[in-house]
Amino acid sequence: MVSPPRSGDKVAAGGGVLVTARKFAETYIAPKASAWEREGAVPRRAFEDAATAGLRGILVPNDFGGCGLGFTEALEVLEALAGANAAFAFALWVHNNATNTVARSGTDFHRNAYLEDMLKGSHIGAFCLTEPDAGSDAAAITTHAERHDDGWTLNGTKSWVTNGAQADILLVFAQTNPGAGVLGIAAFLVPADRPGANRTPAYDLPGAAAFGLSDIIFEDCKLSEDDLLLQPGEGFRAAMAGINQARTFVGALCCGMLGSSLETALKYAASRSAFGKSTLEFQGVQWPLADVATDLEAARLLTRHAAEALDRGETAITPAAHAKKFASRAAFDGVSNCMQAMGAAGLRDTYPLSRHLVTAKMTHFLDGTTEIQNVVIARALMAQHGIKIE
Ligand SMILES: Cc1cc2nc3c(=O)[nH]c(=O)nc-3n(C[C@H](O)[C@H](O)[C@H](O)COP(=O)(O)OP(=O)(O)OC[C@H]3O[C@@H](n4cnc5c(N)ncnc54)[C@H](O)[C@@H]3O)c2cc1C
Structure with missing residues (x-):
């Protein structure tokens, strides 16, 4: 079940890509989603198939061979994909984001070495910031890049x-x-087959196979000067700038899950009978679904508001925090309420709701926890009101 077109959808620059995303979600992702979960992984091929379908470098400028979408258009694409499988939509987004970083921030060396293969989806990208002992407090990372005359040596563990x-x-x-x-803090582009870079098997987390989560362990991994992407100091700044975009996109992910859960529950309840009538005729079933629809509307508006700020070149720190906090809470509660409206059938893997429920909980942690969004919002509130706390 994927997000249907909404009234007012504009078919502008991103319109073609949005149509492609809806079709890819419906005909490619949705039919495979429960098999991926049972098998514990998404095949590599899925990234190439997405690129071949037209989801190639979603944010990457046209001059570099990408779709060249703005944030507002891109979030509609992500919402459409997330309705079918939000974990894979996020994995694809992380890959596209890494591709965009290579295109926009990379040197000629990086672009020549990686860009075309990443655009084609034959090389998959990943973002390695979190560590076993540093999550919310990202400035506390200890993975160490030690400089030598001829390059760097990398040691440390990245998690999640x-x-x-x-x-x-x-x-x-x-x-x-x-x-x-x-x-x-600096940033490096490291080929995963470099000696000294090792990965653990994928985490065994129920409902989350499509994230492809693992640890990456660096043991005396040698890097050249060419592998440096962002100088010390610039690396952390870029990670924090990227996180406001990521929070906005997590909002879109939540809208995709809410939209598809609502549509699934409505259709199911309309066809399910109890006590001689359709269960959708009971007010006790209608009203929770009406509340989900209100939350979905609000989550879409907050997410769009943050994306429009990003499109204007603003940092969108507070709008992104509001969008992510509201949408992730709305998704967890809303998916659960849609499941309730379906009775036990909502648990079956023929429907996407049980996967959505797990992913909706995960969105409370992705790209900063709900509490960290409140830290950001409270800081902005105090600044707005001229309040200083010693
Ligand atoms: C599905 C998934 C995919 C992910 N993908 C990636 C990825 O691709 N790359 C990557 O680098 N990371 C990734 N992460 C990691 C994610 O960014 C971290 O989980 C997140 O930053 C939170 O860190 P933590 O889980 O270690 O929580 P902790 O930092 O250990 O926090 C524990 C608790 O303390 C609270 N807390 C911490 N500090 C404060 C504070 N100042 N005020 C109030 N409360 C506070 C938190 O809100 C939380 O409730 C992923 C996580 C998940 C679940």
Whole structure:
């Protein structure tokens, strides 16, 4: 079940890509989603098939061979994909984001070495910031890149890496000067087959196979100067700028899950009979679904508001935090309420709701927890009201 077109959808620059995304979600992702879950992985081929279908470098400028979408258009694409399988939509987004970073921030060396294969989906990208001992407090990462005359040596462990189980190109954030804090954090592009880079098998998390999560362990992994993507200091700044985009896209992911759960529940309840009538005729079934529809409307507006700010070149720190916090809460509660309206049938893997429920909970952690969104919002509130707390 995928998000249907909505009234007011504009078919502008991104319109063709949006139509492609809806078709890819409906005809490719949705029929395979429960098999991927049972098999514990998405085949590598799916990334290539997405690119071949036209979902190639969604945010990458046309001049570099991508779709060249703005944030507002891209979030509709992500919402459409997420209705079929939000975990795979996120994995594809992480890959597209890494591709966009290579295109926009990479050197000629990086673009020549990686861009075409990443656009084609034959090389999969991953983003490696979180560590076993540093999640919310990303400035505390300890993966160490030590500089030598002829390059760098990388040591440390990255955890919760989406696509980590099969990624080819790793965007790795590392501390170059222990004690220097954020000013020491640089970013590197590391081919995953480089000696000294090892991955664990995919995490065994029920309902989450399509994330392809794993740890990546670096043991005396040698890097050249060419592997440096962002200088010490710039790496952390870029990670934080990217996180506001990511939070907005997590909002879109939640809207996709809510939209598809609502449509599934409505259709099911309309065809299910109890006590001589359709269960959708009971007010006790209608009203929770009406509340989900209101939350979906609000989540879409907040997410679009943040994306429009990004399209205007703003940092969108607070709008992105509002969108992510509201949409992830609405998704978890709303998917659960849609399931309730379906009775036990909502649990069956012929429907996407049980996968959505797990992924909706995961969105409370992705790209900053709900509490961290509140830290950001509270900070903005105090600044807005001129309040300083010593
Ligand atoms: C499905 C999934 C995919 C992911 N993919 C990636 C990826 O591709 N790359 C990557 O780098 N990371 C990834 N992550 C990791 C994610 O970014 C972290 O989970 C997140 O940053 C939170 O860190 P943590 O889980 O270690 O929580 P912790 O930082 O250990 O926090 C534990 C609890 O303490 C609370 N807390 C912490 N600090 C504060 C504070 N200042 N005020 C109030 N409460 C606080 C948190 O909100 C949370 O409730 C992924 C996570 C998931 C679940």
